[in-house]
Amino acid sequence: MTPIITALHVWPAGQEFPEPTDLITLDWGGVPGDRHHGEFMQSNSRELHAFKRGTTIRNYRQISIVDRAELHQIAQRLDLEEILPGTIADNVCTEGLPDLTALPLMTRLMFPSGASIMTGGENNPCTIAGGMVQARYGTLPHKFPKAAIHLRGITGWVERPGVIRVGDRIEVVGLH
Numbered sequence: 001m002t003p004i005i006t007a008l009h010v011w012p013a014g015q016e017f018p019e020p021t022d023l024i025t026l027d028w029g030g031v032p033g034d035r036h037h038g039e040f041m042q043s044n045s046r047e048l049h050a051f052k053r054g055t056t057i058r059n060y061r062q063i064s065i066v067d068r069a070e071l072h073q074i075a076q077r078l079d080l081e082e083i084l085p086g087t088i089a090d091n092v093c094t095e096g097l098p099d100l101t102a103l104p105l106m107t108r109l110m111f112p113s114g115a116s117i118m119t120g121g122e123n124n125p126c127t128i129a130g131g132m133v134q135a136r137y138g139t140l141p142h143k144f145p146k147a148a149i150h151l152r153g154i155t156g157w158v159e160r161p162g163v164i165r166v167g168d169r170i171e172v173v174g175l176h
Contacts, residue, residue, distance in 0.1 A: 001096040002096060002169050003095065003097045003170040003172065004094065004096060004167060004170060005093070005094060005164060005165065006068060007085035007086060007090075007092075008022065008023065008024050009089075010031055011036070012033055012035065017086060017132065018091070022165060023166070029059070030059070030063050030157065031063060036061055036062055038059050040057065040059055041056075041061065042057075059157060062155075062156065062157045063091045064089055064123055064153060065092040065109070065119075066085065066090040066152070066153035067095065067153065068085070068093060071087075071093070071151075074151050077146075078133070078139050078147045083133060083136075083137070087136055088129040088132055088144075088148075092117075092164070097170070097172070100153055101122050101152060104174060106118060107173065107174050108159065108172070108173040108174075109156070109170050109171075109172060110170070113164065114160060115161060115162025115163060117156040122152065122154055125145040125147075126145060127141045127142055129144055130142060
């Protein structure tokens, strides 16, 4: 099966949940209007091994990507029928990349418009996403991280701006 985009979301600051959209025009900062948009970010607990908290670094978390098969596995682990795209702050939901979370760092996801997203690795599950699942489905937030380990999807940054649309095919290009 050729991987495709099945859902797109933008999560504006101040909104409880990401909002669905049919297309996103990616720019150098990621998803315009999204709370994670920007070329730079402040380091946090994920980067303490390399930087003091609050150090300005390149934003490798511009975009959050999940796959429907992995959302389904998380839902099963939480005894839910489903977890809908957009529930755990994802911007892009794919179908046909069932091992999305295991993609190597620096894999390119390329789209028909010429847009390209470089993968930044596994998006570690947290209780913030667990709280979002709780708000929609009533599960306890602290159960989400264990249920979603190695299934939460990945982060990425824009390597080449362009438009991505629901229904777009995705070409996965690894480093050689």
